[in-house]
Amino acid sequence: MIHARDLTFAYPRxxxxxxxxxxxxxxxxxxxxxxxxxxxxxxxxNLVAGLMQPASGSLTVAEHDLTALDDAARRxxxxxxxxxxxxxxxxxxxxxxxxxxxYPYRVGLGLSLDRDARDRAQxxxxxxxxxxxxxxxxxxxxxxxxxxxxxxxxxVTQPGLILADEATGNLDPETKxxxxxxxxARAADHGATVLAVTHDHDLLPRFDRVxxxxxxxxxxxxx
Amino acid sequence: xxxxxxxxAHLRWTWARSLILTLVGAMILxxxxxxxxxxxxxEDALTRRAEATPLVLGARGSQLDLVxxxxxxxxxxxxxxxRAAEDAVWDSxxxxxxxxxxxxxxxxxxxxxxxxxxxxxxxxxxAKGRQLAILGEAVLGAGVAERLALGPGDTVVSAPENLFDxxxxxxxxxxxxxVLDATGTPDDEAxxxxxxxxxxxxxxxxxxxDVVTADAEGNITAxxxxxxxxxxxxxxxxxxxxxxDAADYPLSAVIVAPYDTRSGTILRGRYLDPENPVQITDPxxxxxxxxxxxxxxxxxxDAVTVIIGIAALGAIGLSLFLAWSLRAxxxxxxxxxxxxxxxxxxxxxxxxxxxxxxxxxxxxAIVFAVNENGTALVAWLLAL
Numbered sequence: 347m348i349h350a351r352d353l354t355f356a357y358p359r360x361x362x363x364x365x366x367x368x369x370x371x372x373x374x375x376x377x378x379x380x381x382x383x384x385x386x387x388x389x390x391x392n393l394v395a396g397l398m399q400p401a402s403g404s405l406t407v408a409e410h411d412l413t414a415l416d417d418a419a420r421r422x423x424x425x426x427x428x429x430x431x432x433x434x435x436x437x438x439x440x441x442x443x444x445x446x447x448x449y450p451y452r453v454g455l456g457l458s459l460d461r462d463a464r465d466r467a468q469x470x471x472x473x474x475x476x477x478x479x480x481x482x483x484x485x486x487x488x489x490x491x492x493x494x495x496x497x498x499x500x501x502v503t504q505p506g507l508i509l510a511d512e513a514t515g516n517l518d519p520e521t522k523x524x525x526x527x528x529x530x531a532r533a534a535d536h537g538a539t540v541l542a543v544t545h546d547h548d549l550l551p552r553f554d555r556v557x558x559x560x561x562x563x564x565x566x567x568x569x
Numbered sequence: 570x571x572x573x574x575x576x577x578a579h580l581r582w583t584w585a586r587s588l589i590l591t592l593v594g595a596m597i598l599x600x601x602x603x604x605x606x607x608x609x610x611x612e613d614a615l616t617r618r619a620e621a622t623p624l625v626l627g628a629r630g631s632q633l634d635l636v637x638x639x640x641x642x643x644x645x646x647x648x649x650x651x652r653a654a655e656d657a658v659w660d661s662x663x664x665x666x667x668x669x670x671x672x673x674x675x676x677x678x679x680x681x682x683x684x685x686x687x688x689x690x691x692x693x694x695x696a697k698g699r700q701l702a703i704l705g706e707a708v709l710g711a712g713v714a715e716r717l718a719l720g721p722g723d724t725v726v727s728a729p730e731n732l733f734d735x736x737x738x739x740x741x742x743x744x745x746x747x748v749l750d751a752t753g754t755p756d757d758e759a760x761x762x763x764x765x766x767x768x769x770x771x772x773x774x775x776x777x778x779d780v781v782t783a784d785a786e787g788n789i790t791a792x793x794x795x796x797x798x799x800x801x802x803x804x805x806x807x808x809x810x811x812x813x814d815a816a817d818y819p820l821s822a823v824i825v826a827p828y829d830t831r832s833g834t835i836l837r838g839r840y841l842d843p844e845n846p847v848q849i850t851d852p853x854x855x856x857x858x859x860x861x862x863x864x865x866x867x868x869x870x871d872a873v874t875v876i877i878g879i880a881a882l883g884a885i886g887l888s889l890f891l892a893w894s895l896r897a898x899x900x901x902x903x904x905x906x907x908x909x910x911x912x913x914x915x916x917x918x919x920x921x922x923x924x925x926x927x928x929x930x931x932x933x934a935i936v937f938a939v940n941e942n943g944t945a946l947v948a949w950l951l952a953l
Contacts (some may be wrong), residue, residue, distance in 0.1 A: 397905060417910065425907025436902040440582030441575075452571040453908040459571070 347373045347507060347539040348394060353403035355389060364389050366403075369557075373506070376530060376540040378550055381559025387543040390559075391509045394541065395428050396420035408506045418455065425454030429500030429538065431529070433512035435492040437484040437499075443491075444480040447471060447498040457503060470498040473535075474528055490521040494528065501532050508533050510542035514549065526552060572912070576919035586892070587924065590885055594928030597878045599935040601871060606939050608867050610947040612860050615641075618754055619856035621691075623833060624825040626654055626666070626840070629848045633859060636852045639822035641755045642671050642679040649819035654847050656816060658825055661839075663832035665690075667824040670767040675725045675743070678713045681759045682767025690826060693756055697721060698747030701763050704774075704809055705801025707743035712757035712945065714748040721745055724800075725760060727770045741770045742800040753944035768811065768818055769801070776801065776809035825849065893917060 348371035356363040364386035371377050379387050392398045393405060396412050405412045408427045415423060430436075437446045445452075447467040451459035471477045474494040484492055493513065500508055513529065514522040526549060533540050542553070550556050580587040618640055627635040628648035638646040649672070658666035667690055670682035685700065687693075698721030701708055707725060714720060726740045743762060751757055768774045776798040798805045811818075827833035840849040893900075900913050939946065 395905065421907045421909055423907075424905070428907070430902075430905050432902075434898075436898065436905075438899055438902070440579045445578070449903075450906045452575055453903040453906055453912050455907050455909040455912075457907070 347371050347375070347408060348541070349404070349406040351404050353393070353405055354401045355386075355393060355398060356401055362386070364393075366390070371539060371541060373539055374534070374537055376533070376552070376554045377542070378553035378556040379541065379543045379559060380545065380547070380550065380556060385559040387559050388511055391511055391541065391543060394507070395430070395509055396424050422456040425450060425457050426503065427506050429503065429505040429508045431493070431496050431500045431508065431510040431513040433515040435484070435489070435496045435516075437492055437495055439484055442481050442483050443476060443487065443495045444468075444471065446484065446495050447502050449499055450503050454503065463502065466504075467498065467502050470501055470532065471495075473532065474498055489516055490525065493517060493521075493525050497525070497529050497532060501536060501538070504536055504538075506538060508538050508540045508542075510540065510544075512543055512545065514544070514546060519548075522546070522549070572915040572919040573923070575916055576923055580920060580923055583892070586888070587927075590888065590924050591927045591931060593881055593885060594924060595931035595935065597881050598928060598932035601874050601878075602932070602936045603939045604867065604870060604874070606936065606943055607946060608863065610943045612863070614754065614944075614947045615856050615860060616853070619852040622824060622852045623827055624664070624836065624849050625822050625852055626650070626658065626825050626847060626849050627822040629843075629846055632848070632850045632855050635822060635848070635850060636855045638671055639669055639824065640852050640856075642681060642759050643755075646671065646821055649821055650823070650847055651816060652818045652820055653816040655820060655823045658823060658836070661836065663836050664825045664827040667826065668764045668820050669822045669824060670764050670771075670819065671821040672819070673767065673770050674728045675760055676713075676717055676728075678710070678717075678758055678760050680707075680727060680743075680767060680770065681761050682764040682770075683761060684764060687761070687824070690824065691752075691754075691756060693752065694750050695747045696750045698745070700747060701761070702746070703801075704763065704766055704769065704806060705741070705744055706746045706762065706766070708747040708749060708761045709745055710749055710757040710759045710761070711751035713760055719745055720748055739772065740799060741766075744801070753947070757945075764820070765811075766801075769809065771819065773813065773818055774809055774811040776805050889917075889921070 348369060350366055350369040353366040353369065354364065362384065379390065381387055389398065393400055393412075394407055396407075396415065400413060403413075407423075410423050410427070412420065412423070438449055441449065444467060447470065448459060448463060451457045451463055468477070468480075471480055471494075474497060476491055476494045476498070479487060479491055482491075484495070487495070493516075496513075500510075508529070510529065514525055517525060529542075530540065530552070540553075544550070619636070622640050625636055625639045627639060628650050630647050631645075634645040635647040637643040649670075652668070655666045655668050658664055665686060667686045668682070668684055669687075671679055673680040673682075681687075688700070695708070696711065698708070709717075709719060709725075717725070719725065723745045724742050725745065726742050729740050743760070743766070749756065749761075762770075765774065798808065801809060825836060827836060837849055837851075840847060900908075903912060
């Protein structure tokens with residue numbers, strides 16, 4: 347799913363630079379990324395999503411060479427292939443839960459909202475346990491419920507890759523466990539790969555593999 | 570379509586802000602149009618009525634006050650003249666004089682004491698009821714009748730001028746005999762009575778019990794505590810009488826309708842003497858000067874409206890900019906979810922289009938309502 351070689355990135359006028367000699371993530375794999383703040387975890391997610399362009403090296407995601415795509419093509423790729431989940435949920439406050447799930451179809455380049463998408467959104471909401479909350483707005487929902495909506499939104503376009511940036515960082519331990527189970531289960535349903543940044547070491551055993559950005563040492567684990 | 574959906578959802582979510590922006594936008598659009606409509610309507614109504622009133626006779630002083638009071642029944646009234654001025658026009662044989670006594674009010678409407686010639690002169694016709702016949706009767710303008718929900722058979726009471734003036738004007742109950750057809754002129758907002766009835770309201774004429782009465786045994790009694798009638802009925806009408814010289818009875822003004830151009834010229838010449846306490850004036854000339862001044866002020870008003878409009882548009886723009894700044898996280902999310910380069914611009918444009926559309930519809934409704942009721946509004950404005 348992800349192939350990166352000699353990947354480098356540097357922010358202008360900043361001392362930080364990211365250097366990844368090699369990264370391979372297989373389809374359907376669940377990979378956790380840990381490491382101290384400022385070591386480039388979120389930057390890697392942004393590179394993989396095509397939000398940033400690497401300075402050098404090669405990066406192929408879902409058989410798309412991101413270094414060769416122009417801006418519009420990268421946006422189309424992102425809309426079709428990537429599902430994003432954020433620590434702060436990033437829901438749209440003026441839309442209800444159902445419309446939030448369908449939000450990628452409202453803004454995503456190349457996506458069109460049809461009956462199938464609506465049925466899929468409904469089905470995802472039911473399986474995530476928020477079928478009864480679809481008319482509610484985010485400000486009337488708990489953190490756990492909001493993150494379930496965010497998971498549904500990430501999966502509704504049936505992307506090949508889910509990028510989760512501290513997806514459980516704002517949740518209590520019990521909800522954290524439920525949300526992670528939900529994310530992995532739904533991702534497995536759709537055969538999606540999960541690349542998740544986390545600071546929670548208790549969750550690491552749940553991943554197939556963990557990349558430690560402190561040492562860029564990859565630890566192979568079995569699920 | 571998606572941009573419109575999201576824009577509409579956001580505007581609905583922030584409905585108070587959207588409502589205020591729409592109202593402000595509608596006001597910016599509607600105010601200049603409404604002002605122009607009312608100004609043009611007022612100009613037309615003022616000019617038309619002034620041109621239909623050949624000459625006005627009144628006390629020397631402000632010609633504008635004289636014309637406004639006599640032609641439009643406004644609050645601006647000149648000093649009264651006496652009935653002798655009307656008689657002088659009669660005696661000249663050069664014109665038809667129509668007396669006007671507009672000193673009193675009832676229920677916020679001007680009471681116009683006049684003669685039946687006034688109705689022919691203005692071309693006023695009755696929508697219902699009958700014309701004035703005896704003392705104490707009144708005919709209502711269409712606007713007053715509608716506003717007060719009154720018609721033939723009802724009564725109105727004249728408003729006392731001063732509650733603490735024992736020798737002053739007392740309320741008189743007027744019997745309504747008819748309602749005029751609407752004309753879209755100040756006549757719609759007036760209550761017409763015979764000029765003699767207006768003198769009864771003024772206290773010059775009155776009716777009361779007999780001062781001297783005889784009992785069954787023929788004893789004559791002079792009663793000091795006589796009761797004045799505040800309502801004129803068939804039973805007491807014969808007791809009504811006037812005191813003093815009829816030539817001294819007050820009039821607010823006299824409309825003078827010369828029989829021909831030459832007669833008009835001769836009459837005007839008779840009142841040129843600045844020592845004469847009575848003056849004669851041509852309303853069309855006075856109103857032409859007034860309209861000219863109004864339109865000079867209106868041009869200034871237009872400039873002020875444009876400046877305020879620009880300032881308000883700036884405030885609306887700032888409000889939209891701040892709203893979009895607050896939505897930066899949403900825009901970042903949209904970008905991460907694959908939004909196109911122009912998606913955000915489309916969203917902003919869609920919101921502006923919806924707000925502008927609502928403002929235009931509301932402004933059009935306001936302008937339409939003003940246009941539909943323009944005649945009545947202008948008549949009401951002129952009667953102020």
